[in-house]
Amino acid sequence: MNYQEALDWIHSLYRFGANLGLERVTRLMELLGNPQQQFRSVHIAGTNGKGSTAAFLAAMLQAEGYKVGLYTSPYIEAFTNRMAINGVDIDKNHLVAIVKKVKATVEEMKNSEAGQPTEFEVVTALAFTYFAMAKPDWVVVEVGMGGRLDATNVITPDVTVITNIGLEHTQVLGDTIAAIAGEKAGIIKPRIPVVTAAADEEALAVIRQVAAAKGSPLYQVDKDFTYRLHSVSLEGTVFSYKSPWRELSNVQVCLLGRHQARNATLSLAARELMPLPFQEQAAREGLLRTRWPGRLELFSRRPLVLVDGAHNTDGVLALRTALQELLAGRRLHLVIGILADKAVDEILSVLIPLATAGVIISTPQNPRAADPNLVAELAGRYAGDISVDVIPDVALAVKTAVARTRPEEALCICGSLYTVSEARETLKMLFPQANNGCHGRAD
DSSP states (O other): OOHHHHHHHHHHGGGGOOOOOSHHHHHHHHHTTOGGGGSOEEEEEOSSSHHHHHHHHHHHHHHTTOOEEEEOSSOSSOGGGGEEETTEEOOHHHHHHHHHHHHHHHHHHTTSSSOOOOHHHHHHHHHHHHHHHHOOSEEEEEOSSSSTTSGGGGOOOSEEEEOOOOOOSHHHHOSSHHHHHHHHGGGOOTTOOEEEOOOOHHHHHHHHHHHHHTTOOEEEBTTTBEEEEEEEETTEEEEEEEOSSOEEEEEEESSOSTHHHHHHHHHHHHHHHSSSOOOHHHHHHHHHHOOOTTSSEEEEETTEEEEEOOOSHHHHHHHHHHHHHHSTTOOEEEEEOOBTTSOHHHHHHHHGGGOSSEEEEOOOSSTTBOOHHHHHHHHHHHHTTSOEEEOOSHHHHHHHHHHHSOTTSEEEEESOHHHHHHHHHHHHHHOTTOOOOOOOOOO
């Protein structure tokens, strides 16, 4: 088996769907020797900001000298992005060796009472097996979908994190904030501290109830851990942080947008709740070094070219606020590619009015992608006199949009992480010297 054959086998499991439940993954882990019990972890759920929060926390721990694993989804550039140690993706040959081991176990399970594991369950088993073998000091684990029945919920972390609660995957998780909060809060473990940045009172009520029932200390951003925003620019985001134990002034992160101050505050809170001495200088350096591709990622300043993977209503509202603050009056072009199972009309209603220079509707190479002509028809309702073109091929859409964007204008490619993943490949060729523009220093 080579690397491509390993990927083909993993992706062939997509046909078994996203069948949530812990019975199969629990049995799979047992047959693999329960690798999830062989490392210490922090578990992160939420609607938006999970990846950025996880990246911040992993970077802080790494700056302190710890060996840190990071498990996230989906990937932006390559499958191996999903499981990394100290910022280095798993080696392809190492992945193949683990796939061989896990595949044999999956074959053994096919006709068992537990049944056939899904793709995400198998990927989670691959990651946890990798971490058990690599023996990191800590692993930061991002939930795939929901929480309560997510495959990652076989771990018992030292700290539980819930970023925020919004309507997402309603066909699976429920169509109310309370129902979704219940699914996210399902990762709370007995007597394990939990910290959340959720602001919705209905969601907070559910999280409080679950934490209380499990005897888990609950901490909140805006209450126990607070922050004060100082500046938001293309140079990054600067804020001050306050906890029950310390205050940090002028903390800088290179990830763009005011929402990243909140994510960084949440990651600092999680770090303070870990059973480790807090190291301020390392925390500052880790936050400053954090990079997270596809999240308001800057490819060019003239013209201003950004990509962002926001794909639900709360995410695009944060993107809208960020663009309004970062554009500084520039006319904006948009390239949008959306999946059909998202709130397409809501997303368009937020983003399209920002496009003062033009819109291109494209289509990521994903079986769940929305029909671009239908998306364009919806987009037209919000575009006014601005042109809405359809260019299904993402690479061609990006090249066309870049050619149309004048040096004093701006371009944002958005709508889905899958769209952003494809767009980044083209942008890296068009702007080979791209960097995120953050030149700050940790104090």
